[in-house]
Amino acid sequence: MSWVASEIIEAYYVIGRGRQFVGASCSPMPISVGMITEYLSVHQSSIDRREFDAVIFAIDDEFRAKWVEKSKSKDKD
Template identity: 45%
Template sequence: MISRGRKYAGMAGVPLPLSLNDIELYLASRTILIDRIEFDAAILALDDAWRAEWAEAQKRAADKKGSN
């Protein structure tokens, strides 16, 4: 999993974006069958979508906590 090396910021543990270095470390022990540029773009897009979903879940949890 590429995200195992993910870095976090702040006391809330906000996940930072994956870096090209994170992808490079992952691929050091694997081969891919698609173009590397396409692979990087796909992984970074999936990471952006996951972080957006994470942020929305945090917002919903805070809203729910605030309404109690």
């Protein structure tokens, strides 16, 4: 795995730990720009900020979409 992929995955893991969940089904809220900014204020990154944000948001979108799929399949059971 490249250092860029490793850095992004580690960052997503840390940022995601601060995620909030809402509603009766405890749906995950999306990661915000503020959460990324807070992370980057403590951790240095050599990745361009726009690219960093775009990748974190893309990973988060995928995570949340899979969460919805799992929730729907649990409701059917």
